[in-house]
Amino acid sequence: MYQLLRQIPAIHELQQSRLFLELIKTKQASKAKLTEWLQEAVSDIRKEILAGEWKDEDNVVEFTEMVFARVSERLSDHSTYRIRRVINGTGTVLHTNLGRARLSEEAIQQVTETAYSYSNLEYNLSLGKRGSRHDLIEDLVKETTGAEAAMVVNNNAAAVYLVLKALAKGQEVIVSRGELVEIGGSFRVSSIMEESGASLVEVGTTNKTHLYDYEGAITDDTAMVMKVHTSNFKVIGFTKEVSISELKSVAKAHDIILYEDLGSGAIYDLKQDKIGSEPTVTEALENGADLVTFSGDKLLGGPQAGIIAGKKKWIDILKKHQLARVLRVDKMTLAALEATLKAYANEDNVTKSLPTLRAIRLKKEEISARIQAFSAQLSPIWNMVIKSDVSQVGGGTMPEVELETELLLLSTKKHKAQFIHDELRKGTPAVVSRIVYDQIALDFRTIEEHEFEELHKRLKEFE
């Protein structure tokens, strides 16, 4: 053991070695950083020798190789991005773990240009003086939803928080027990309410709430009736919920705000394609909501954002609140959101230009054609089975909707499905698949033609 320890070359000697100079040449890390990793690798190996993990026959040549192998590994870890592209083979269109909505080409173009250049983010170009970032998008939201006024914040959770804090703090907010939901990553209506300083007044029961439940709960301290779109679950059977249109006159008579957290906030009406029963933002406003909030990266198909739309009187208060600054969005988000909203102006084209709508509306036959095109290029070592299945919209949106799809099931004698599944995920580009009956399952609803070549390359690794 001491024999081995004595053989360890000094750091300055290792720095003279050809291997070290080659690493420097890649220019992916500074000499100082590489030296630091070198020292760490040497110190780790010293500890391993002392712990008896090295044999006396091991020699200094192996030692040096081992040191540099470890430094190279650190270097490649260091130079690959942590945020990586994923080919989504799950078929779930708005996969929250995989970044929800993909942006349209126009949105990406706008983000790139806005990020690379200076912009009029807070500068009114026609007047030549300071402007407001809120103004940039407000007209477009108004046009696409019919709202009187609108503003944009960081995400929908932030939108809910701002509405409650600015308009109901220290007062009461009435919510049906059937709508006290938890959404994804621990966003709870009751918790956000508590955080905002508004007090929650629960009415009705889990399955049934009546108009008289709301009416009976109204006091002088009531600021708001809040409806929450229970995006990620459905109560079925013996149920009753009170709609916005039923609540409208009650809210008006008592001069309280009628607010609906829509969650997804569809602008394009998927009901016309017989997909789900998601209310559109326009419908919610027309039915009488004073304010609605919704996400930018769910059914809307844009960047992460929270959109608040409704009566100007309330939006004006929200815009002036201190929190508006805390929750504001950056120029890249605004650029992407503007391009996404603009797509809705062309009804005929929006379902083609926005990847989210395109994927949700994809018919089984179109998915089948994708599978045919893809599998025609596959090596015969793969066993292929095509199986009818359903894909999910995802993002806690329309949980009851099953989109008809076809899966391509792949297996090979060479490897177990679990192995391929794990390796596909770890490589580049990462591929997220499922395992169905011991085969790799790929749902081509979320795999587009432009990804075929790379997916073929990834599969070749197992041939």
Ligand SMILES: *Cc1c(COP(=O)(O)O)cnc(C)c1O
């Ligand atoms: C998704 C959702 C939220 C949270 O929206 P984020 O944009 O993820 O912050 C809030 N309320 C409802 C009803 C939702 O569906």
